[in-house]
Amino acid sequence: RTERIQEGVERLIFTAGTSTLPYIQENEKIISEASMILETPSANILQKLQETVNELRELRRRYRSFIKIAAKYRAKELLSKSLEFDKLRIYISREREDDREYVFAISDELIGPPQPKCFIAVYGGEKPSILIVCNEEAQNLGLHAGELASKIASRIGGRAGGQKKLGQGVLQNDVDEEALGKIVLEAIREILKS
Known part of the structure; x- marks a missing residue:
């Protein structure tokens, strides 16, 4: 020992x-x-454990592929509901599931060149998280994801921050997609006009 x-x-x-x-x-x-x-009998524990680990790996692989499929469908839905501010295209999502991997998969589907784009997601239940991703073109316009996350969180209640490309934090209060859209537009207007 x-x-x-x-x-x-x-x-x-x-x-x-x-x-x-x-x-x-x-x-x-x-x-x-x-x-x-x-x-399983004690003598077979190692074999059974290896089988279980292999099954778990396979389930995780399948889960990730299902996440990608679901994210593609959600991204298509968000494409039709996007907002515009000057040249910036904004995607706002309120996801009830507390699955960060899923939210990142959605952002991967939406954020890409050539147009300036920003993805804002609030996800989770009682104390939701916020995630903001800005592509390089949006950053060139002057948008900073960490600053945007901080401004949104301060309006809703919570704390957030981050880098130019990625902002994240935790909110104290829940918010619906419509109210989030208004808060986001105010915060973006404030950042880009300064």
Whole structure:
């Protein structure tokens, strides 16, 4: 058994004879519980664990492909509801699911050259998160995703920030898509007119 005394220093504790019995019993208990969880005999735990890990990897791969498909459909829907401010095209989304990977997949579908584009998403339940992505053309107009995220979060209640391309944060209050659209336009107007 080892004990960590401080950073970089570990104490090794050796036991022999009857004093080893509690450690062996603890290990046997762990193996028995793992056997019950995996629904397999103790001798087959490693094989069953490897099968489970492989299944998990396959499920994650499938999940990512489903996310991409769903994101394409959501992006098509958002294309028809986009807003414009001067030359800037703005996509606003309110997603109830707290799935950051899905939101990034939507932004990947929407944000691209040649037109200046900005994607704003509020996602999650009770205390939603905010994510803003601006393409290079939008940045050249003077839009800063982190600054925009901060302005939106301060109006809704919450904290946000970030870089020119990516802004993110957490909101204290929920907001619907229509109200979010008004707040976004005010904040963009404020940033681009300054």
